Amino acid sequence: DFIKAYDRLYIGKETKPKQTPFTLSEGSNRINNMAIFTLLSKSPANSSEFSKLCYNELAFPLILRRRENGDRVTFKFGTKKLKDLLIDLKIPLSLRDGLWVLVDQNNQVLWIPHIYLNETLGDKNTLYLHVSEV
Numbered sequence: 001d002f003i004k005a006y007d008r009l010y011i012g013k014e015t016k017p018k019q020t021p022f023t024l025s026e027g028s029n030r031i032n033n034m035a036i037f038t039l040l041s042k043s044p045a046n047s048s049e050f051s052k053l054c055y056n057e058l059a060f061p062l063i064l065r066r067r068e069n070g071d072r073v074t075f076k077f078g079t080k081k082l083k084d085l086l087i088d089l090k091i092p093l094s095l096r097d098g099l100w101v102l103v104d105q106n107n108q109v110l111w112i113p114h115i116y117l118n119e120t121l122g123d124k125n126t127l128y129l130h131v132s133e134v
Contacts (some may be wrong), residue, residue: 020079021065024102029064033134036102037064040128051111051129054124059105067101074111074120082109082116100131 022031029037039062044050071082086096101113110118113131 016069021063023066024062026091030134035134036132037100038128038130041126042128043126044128047128051113051117053111053117053127053129054119054121054123054125055110055127056124058110058121059108061105062110063103063105065101065103067096067112069101071101073112073116074118076120082112085116091115102129111131 020032022037024028024037024039024042031037038044038050040050041100044078067082069083072079073082073085082101083096086099090106091099099115100113101109103109108118109116111129113129
């Protein structure tokens with residue numbers, strides 16, 4: 001297949017990752033030999049590797065999934081479709097479909113590794129988030 005990604009054209013095979021959502025528990029969560037997702041409520045020793053999510057209230061348990069049509073991200077100035085944010089950041093379609101999206105039970109987007117962190121949730125509580133591909 002010819003694949004166009006902004007200023008590049010290459011030959012490859014497009015594969016879409018499986019869309020199974022995963023309910024997370026505190027600690028390390030292994031996700032189908034694809035990634036290890038770590039969710040901590042206390043500051044880890046090596047906190048520089050973790051994203052810090054501050055919040056007042058969340059609808060637990062949290063769910064890790066791939067992006068879905070209609071996902072919206074929230075900023076202090078308002079909301080934006082996730083699709084539009086990814087286009088603005090010039091993330092190729094082939095990478096967009098493989099992004100991990102952390103949501104709560106209300107389907108509120110909380111975190112997308114290396115791309116987005118919801119900073120509109122308050123500051124009473126803290127979660128530390130990290131994902132590493134296997």
